[in-house]
Amino acid sequence: AQTVTQSQPEMSVQEAETVTLSCTYDTSESDYYLFWYKQPPSRQMILVIRQEAYKQQNATENRFSVNFQKAAKSFSLKISDSQLGDAAMYFCAYDERSNYKLTFGKGTLLTVNP
Amino acid sequence: NAGVTQTPKFRILKIGQSMTLQCAQDMNHNYMYWYRQDPGMGLKLIYYSVGAGITDKGEVPNGYNVSRSTTEDFPLRLELAAPSQTSVYFCASSYDSRYWAFFGQGTRLTVV
Secondary structure: OOEEEOOOOEEEEEOOOOEEEOOEEEOOOOOEEEEEEEEOOOOOOEEEEEEEOOOOOOOEEOOEEEEEEOOOOEEEEEEOOOOHHHOEEEEEEEEEOOOOOEEEOOOEEEEEEO | OOOEEEEOOEEEEOOOOOEEEEEEEOOOOOEEEEEEEOOOOOEEEEEEEEEOOEEEEOOOOOOEEEOOOOOOEOOEEEOOOOHHHOEEEEEEEEOOOOOOOEEOOOEEEEEO
């Protein structure tokens, strides 16, 4: 079974600084998708960014970017110019193509200090 | 507004009671899912459906049942509620398994 590991239960960053959240995953597949979700205190799950495994180029969405290392099975999220509104739980997730299911990591709680 | 609607938002059940968590989406998505979120444990898949009339078990299906009679609705049934089912439940839908984006707002269930 696929597993997703987020080794940092909690992280903190100063406002306007950059922070990187780590994620590793275990799979024998070559075609899959990776996601980062944000869950603020409101509990809503918000898709932050997605990466297709067959694409070598790292995905970016405004201040959010990923470092996708396929051979190392690593998928880290970089948040630049951190804002107070970025404070949330962040989940890394894996979806094996044609498997129809998302597997989540346990999450990283990000605190942004003013 | 288009999206995934879950009801209720909060519920307290007594041990042994039953209830149905409702989930509806208006985006004509084929794929629908139920997850539960326990503190510090991320989200775990309970059941999923790839289309009307088709459902399958996820990682933690025991104590739950689902049905999918229409594309729009995917209710989750809890029979004989137990304290171990205290959790936050999320319904999600997707047009395609690659385009994960839509979650409901969650239902916080407490079994006492």
